[in-house]
Amino acid sequence: MGMGMDATLFPSRLLPLLRLVVVVAVSVRFAGAAPLDPQQLLALRSLGLGAHRAADPCGADAVGAVNASCDAGAPFRRVTSLALTNCSDTTSVSAAALEALATSLRALAFSDCPAAPPRLLPPEQLAAGLRAFSCIASLHRLSAVWLSHLTNLTELTVADTPLATGSPTELAVVVSHMEHLTRLTISNANLSGFLPHHWHCPNLTHLDLSGNRITGAIPDTLTLLGGITHLNLSSNVLDGQIPTSIGDLISLTTMDLSNNSLSGGIPDTVSTLPELEVLNLGSNRLNGSIPLFLVEMRGLRELNLENNDFDGVVPFTAKFLSRLRVFRAAGNGKLCYNRSVLSAEIAEGVAPCDKYGFPVLPPPATARSERSADYDDGSGDGDADGGADARGGPSAAVLGVAIGLSCLAFLVILLVCLCKVCR
Template sequence: MAPYLLFLLHLLVFSATTTTNAAAVSISPTSSPPSAPTPSSSPISSSTLDPKQLRALQSLNIPTSKDPCTPPPHPSAAAASPPPKTTCDSAAPFRHLLSLTLSDCSDDVALSLTALESLSTLTSLTFTNCHVTPIHFPTELTSNLRSFTCINSLNKLTGVWLSRLQNLTELTVSRVSITASGPSIILSNMKFLRSVTLSQTNLSGYLPKHTWHPNLTSIDFSVNHLKGKIPISITRLENLAHLNLSSNSLNETIPTTIGDLTSLQTLSLSSNALVGPIPDSLAALPELIHLDLGSNQLNGTIPKFLRDMKNLKYLNLENNNFHGVLPFNSTFIKGLQVFKVGENSNLCYNHSSFGPKVKLGIAPCDKHGLPVSPPPAKDTDPDGSGEGSDDDDYENVEEKKHHSGPSKVVLGVAIGLSSVVFIIIFLVLLSKCCR
């Protein structure tokens, strides 16, 4: 009887265990199998980046590699959007983003305040060809950013929006419309700024008079709608190496104190409405490599000290009102990589200082130091395209003079011979008549 009872007891235990297992399986019939992890668990578990920051990137619909702190060297060309370029710190156990570059963003990339709060460790943020809608950055991110770049991105910006980035050392905005009354509203509170580029931004107004910070080494406000004169205050920036104010509506004269910028290597003031002579103080810029004053209304003679600038490689003086004799020779011009001086109608060059085939776009000088008058205008081609340079025309004048001499001699000889023959025939006929 005891063995029978034991058998029944084992049978009851087995039955209860089977029922319990069956019930456990039926609790979550739709759950994923243990071997198939959720999509977000895999990248987080395999990344050295702070999981909170990784989720922030994913929430912005930004494609991430296996580990954003070590991006793949060859991203897949078939991806809808390239992975972001990133750098991270060396914290443990998880690293944090220090720089983030978003380029060629897809349409589903969008900024959110929550995600940007998680990315507040960023010190550098770059948008390139990323047309997303800008939002107000969290205070901590705004405070930490040292470099901000926006190229053909963020659709539209305002000066007030940019002015909040007060701790920047580098600011670059290009091919983006900025709504602002002038650069001052953007720069006035940026006390640590070293480099600023606001190019092709439709920026209007006047250049700042008193908001330049002494740490600035590079200023680029090219291709905007800035007007007025170049303020003297800009010439007090002792560390300034690059100044580009080209393609604006600046007028009046170049400041005579421009020579105080002793660290200047690049000076581009082309395509404005500047008048007056080239300041003599430019001679005090020994480091100058690039000088572009083209397409203004500058006048006077071209100073001789330019040929003594040993580091000069780019010189553009074309399309101005300079007059007199060009103070350069072929040795100086050959030492330049770019030289433009054409379209100065009252400027001429000494032919003895250059080869016969020189092409400068200005006339040679006569014995009085004045431009040789150009020949009469030629009839244009049927298609309306006239080719050739002014120098070609002046050479043609000399060639015509050269060829016109022999033609007159030949004509004189022919007339003389004809006269002799006529006299001989006349004498022969006269002698026959006399007989």
């Protein structure tokens, strides 16, 4: 009797799931592949997988908000990477969905996906197994604590997504246990606080923290990242001098420290960076002369020194500048170039030097030229200013009338005098 009751209840409870499994199995096996794990398929559907793709969500021709890659396991395949792109703002990244995918998921990415962020900490299996995580303009807001639990990541990207923190050491909170990181990008994420004094990811080769609110000086301990090739700290609020220890990062190919408040000169140790191709120090408060050693850096291809307070003569030859794809030095009021060495086209935005090595300043504008710049309507009419010529004086007509009146007055006086003499 009990067995009969169980047999009656079994189909009614599990019939929808069984039908789904059968459909998946038949459809995918027809294509010569094992079916997707049923629990993972349900998780993908909760994240926005379209019904028309339920047969093979990992197919090469897959399109839509949910894009997945799967292994070749048996009897079921499992999802190894998942990307949610341009998803609906009603999408929710639930703990149940992550739990179902956690056993096999190695890469998780969100792009232009305004989904609700996870409310709970990542499942232990996901935290242990995930190797790459990317969130670009997605999830409204992301918890730094949630990220910090993904301790086995090798690649972490958070861009154009506010990072929910609140500690002056919030960057250290995120990466303090990520010993395997090789690429770290946290850009335009409202990150504040200071650069860590201790880095726990010795294998890091790519570090991009641009577009945040990071303050303070660049610590010498940054050079503990000896294998780093790409360093971007631009558009923050960093101050102080560029540390001389920067020369220890001998693998650097790109160094971008632009749009900060760095002061002092360019340290000589920059010359010990043999692989450096891009050096961007624009829009800081750097001063002193531009060091000549930059000419000896054979690999340099982009050099940006604009909008600083450099002075003296540009020390470069035309041959050196011809090797560069980018050279910018405008916005340095005390800087000038030697006209016998460089042309105005090459040293664009830099004043020429006089014979004493000082910038040749343009002549001051006259009051007339200032008025013309403010009010000139482009008509070119010499009478438009109501009786003044192009040099700022009275017009010829006004001068003629004045001379005529003067002569008439002189004749009147002369006649009066003659009349008195004749009497």
